[in-house]
Amino acid sequence: MNPTTTEPTLLSLEQLAERFATAARALWPQAEPVVQFEPTRRAEFGDVATNVAFALSRTARRKPQEIAEAIVAKVRDDVAVRATVAAFTPLAGFINLQLVPAFWQRVVDDVLREGAAYGRRAPAGERISLEFGSANPTGPLVVVQGRTLAVGDTLARTLRHAGFDVFTEWIINDAGSQVDALGRSVYARYRQLFDPAAPFPDDGYPGNYVIPVAEQLRARDGDRWMHVSEAEAIAPIARFALDALLTEQQAVAHRFRADFDLWQSEQRLHDAGAIERGIARLREAGVVFERDGAVWVRTTASGDDEDRVAIRSDGRPTYYANDIAYHYDKLQRADRVIDILGPDHHGYIGRLNALADAYGRSGTIEVVLAQQITLKRGDEILSMSKRAGTLLTLAEVIDEVGVDAARFFFVMLSTDQPLTFDLELAKKQSNDNPVYYVQYGHARIASVLRRAGESHPDALAAAQRREGLDALVEPAELALARRLSEFPATVAGVARARAPHRLPKYARDLAAEFHQFYDVCRVLGDDAAVTTGRLALCIATKTALALTLALCGVDARESMTRS
């Protein structure tokens, strides 16, 4: 930049909004206008728009359109505004602006300068505990957990990018009665390895996945458990099985690119006295009472349907006691707790809110519900039942369609929408598969850049130095830059609304914008200045595309190979 320049400075969108707000205040001092510019829905409405005139309409007692026109007339006097805005169009009450090319050129410059940090906000110090995945360690992970894993991990990555201090955790439900059922199931399968006629318990886990666990047990201990009573064998065998299945779950989660800061054993919380501590605090809050020999929590005080038992009359804790202990623990460590739960858990929200209330932290426990997944293979709907043993595991889904496709599809949908997941479509390497569409865009840019290294090395080097951006003036170029500029707000929106599905949507939009640009604008051409500018735009787009995919946990590929 030339420091002696006399040109008026280019305003940012925020600065522009301030100027408009100032103008509005000057016209209607009694109103308190909030001006925010957002991308327009349609190109004919310009680049950005604000609806401030509607909000002012009531206090100003004038029609929105008149207000919009008055504000525009006033703000036009501002030199800096005129340097930033190419056209003002008050229309039907909206104030539509078309911005100068330099505004969009600066966006490209921002992306190139910030690279993988584009759209990142400085840490604001808010600590969030994010729990997701969390399955019973009594079987393999299934597709529903795949959805919570993909959604949770994507949300974690995005929240971090948005400046939150995120701590991811998984609770291992290793303290309940299902552990006993698992022990007896493995014990029975183990016996069957020696005696095929040995009985299997009616309430055991019938799934085939129990058998390999029994085989592992035999590999380790031989026939040792054939010589001890079932009563004696169950507990150690259950522990062995829990370890084996948990290890397997961790491996699959890791393979699915979802890693955790903490794998919290429920049993360990018990052993450490966390339940007593949590309930003691509830007592202090005055929401604990006893009835019929059991310890209850008055969750109805917070709007729950009915009060909940924490400690049974026989002294054993309920599942809710685990929630009490664990959430108390989490609230000690974090400012806010987010649980991503499956569709069958929405009855819990009331009792979790009650905990936040009782702990004096109302509203800090938040639940994101991910709806049901229906699996489909073409036209065939796959019914899944753990009890019937007909489940398709997450590992099998990954084997079939790959991590990229599975994650993209799981994240693509709003969490409050039930998801029909078509295995056939997800693994199709064709144009109706959105994963490949986006990855193709990235690979296409990579290809152009590779080629530029051969044919236009000087222009490529200049582009990497962020030169030549003022050559970007074509509508397709500016449209692409405009799309790039939406990334930071997209990240912030995903974080604020806990809406990770907007990332795949954005990735698709950005890729489409690039393809359109590519179709109209030849990148590697005769004009060195134009080539440089377009290469810079390509690099910026590649960066943003890769970043968006990275937040989704999907690989950005340098090339595509069709199999």
Place this chain on the structure above:
RNA sequence: GCGGUCGUAGCUCAAUUGGAUAGAGCAACAGGCUACGAACUUGUAGGUUGGGGGUUCGAGUCCCUCCGACCGCACCA
């Protein structure tokens, strides 16, 4: 029965949380490669946002009421 979530193009889904003429992809039809990857792109067609009522400058979004789908309603986990 009570409570909750949801219902948007033929199909799968969006709609920046109350903003403009409800948008994409797939499927259908008609175009575009002597140039950087055609896994691309341009266009056409497709809608009473389940039905009805209400709130207001403005409603897919908020309220009421029907219809339909799913989920929950344990001293199970």
